[in-house]
Amino acid sequence: MSYATAYSPNYATARYRFRTSAQALGCRLEAYPINQTGPDGEDLTIDVAILGDPNPQQVVVVSSGLHGVEGFFGSAVQCALLEDRLLGWGSVQGAALVLLHALNPYGFAWRRRWNENNIDLNRNFLLPDEEYTGSPEKYSDFNAFFNPTSPPSSFEPFLVKAIATILRYGFTTLKNTLPVGQYDFPQGLFFGGNSQSQTYRILAANLPRWLGNATDVVHIDFHTGLGKKATYKLFIDNLPDSETVKWAIENFGSDVVETYQPGGNAYIIRGGLGTWCQAMFPQCKYKFFTAEFGTYPVIEVVEALRAENRAHFFSPPDHPSRERTRQRLVEIFAPADQVWRHTVVSQGLDLVEQAIEVCFPAQGL
Numbered sequence: 616m617s618y619a620t621a622y623s624p625n626y627a628t629a630r631y632r633f634r635t636s637a638q639a640l641g642c643r644l645e646a647y648p649i650n651q652t653g654p655d656g657e658d659l660t661i662d663v664a665i666l667g668d669p670n671p672q673q674v675v676v677v678s679s680g681l682h683g684v685e686g687f688f689g690s691a692v693q694c695a696l697l698e699d700r701l702l703g704w705g706s707v708q709g710a711a712l713v714l715l716h717a718l719n720p721y722g723f724a725w726r727r728r729w730n731e732n733n734i735d736l737n738r739n740f741l742l743p744d745e746e747y748t749g750s751p752e753k754y755s756d757f758n759a760f761f762n763p764t765s766p767p768s769s770f771e772p773f774l775v776k777a778i779a780t781i782l783r784y785g786f787t788t789l790k791n792t793l794p795v796g797q798y799d800f801p802q803g804l805f806f807g808g809n810s811q812s813q814t815y816r817i818l819a820a821n822l823p824r825w826l827g828n829a830t831d832v833v834h835i836d837f838h839t840g841l842g843k844k845a846t847y848k849l850f851i852d853n854l855p856d857s858e859t860v861k862w863a864i865e866n867f868g869s870d871v872v873e874t875y876q877p878g879g880n881a882y883i884i885r886g887g888l889g890t891w892c893q894a895m896f897p898q899c900k901y902k903f904f905t906a907e908f909g910t911y912p913v914i915e916v917v918e919a920l921r922a923e924n925r926a927h928f929f930s931p932p933d934h935p936s937r938e939r940t941r942q943r944l945v946e947i948f949a950p951a952d953q954v955w956r957h958t959v960v961s962q963g964l965d966l967v968e969q970a971i972e973v974c975f976p977a978q979g980l
């Protein structure tokens with residue numbers, strides 16, 4: 616079977632499929648609406664499916680769509696899990712699986728990376744003692760280039776301008792400035808918000824109940840758009856010599872585990888979901904992995920994000936650039952190529968299976 620069939624053509628289909636498959640498997644289902652609707656007036660919800668012990672000690676959490684449009688892939692993994700890999704998985708004492716579908720339902724439905732307030736939700740989870748202000752030192756230098764206040768043009772020599780910017784500032788400066796999170800440019804890329812998002816509040820209110828008294832949590836948050844095409848890496852916020860990183864290397868392999876190293880691929884973000892989860896549940900051994908599956912070269916990813924953001928804010932309502940840039944964004948974060956689609960879902964399923972095997976010893980699928 617090709618897992619390319621696990622992808623949905625839009626958010627509404629993905630949501631229906633996730634809920635239907637979860638119900639068929641006997642999961643407990645919950646839905647949390649956000650105060651927005653989709654392009655066809657449909658409800659937008661974060662859906663939750665829970666399987667296993669109602670009072671677990673060990674929990675595996677699998678989340679998708681924190682970055683909206685990246686949900687096409689994460690949802691496909693979750694649907695394939697429910698429709699294929701989890702069939703026959705009996706209830707195991709002390710173990711539960713929590714699936715969080717479409718953490719940014721607005722971005723998924725409208726095919727954006729950002730939420731209804733242009734927020735990058737993986738920069739919005741500041742800790743209670745942090746303030747929603749400030750930006751990396753050089754962000755304002757890059758603002759005019761990355762966030763132009765005009766509609767996108769197909770004829771702009773983006774690549775030439777981007778290379779000139781990289782040569783002028785250096786790739787490392789760019790990498791440590793553009794994507795790490797900023798709180799001062801509400802129409803700019805990687806805006807972390809001015810306050811807690813709806814998704815933040817939904818998770819803060821309910822995650823404690825979903826996890827209950829669990830002492831061990833392994834959380835895999837699915838993303839796309841970073842890394843080599845059709846391969847994946849597990850990004851971990853913890854320090855390279857921490858217990859979590861050692862554990863991850865032991866269980867998932869040193870070839871896929873990425874920690875922050877100066878000069879490496881990883882960069883330190885503000886307001887990341889993983890750091891927040893670990894801080895909120897100090898009583899748990901909470902292991903959080905941002906699973907990034909590669910699609911296109913980073914320069915093409917940035918080009919597509921920039922163009923879509925310009926169209927969103929500055930193109931007239933019915934201008935074709937809106938649809939064109941959204942379609943491009945879907946291709947960038949969930950390529951139509953059937954081999955890519957099958958390969959990454961297969962890898963994602965294996966990853967969840969590995970997490971289940973190590974989290975619930977001797978209770979694998």
Ligand SMILES: [Zn+2]
Binds near residue numbers: 682
């Ligand atoms: Zn992402």
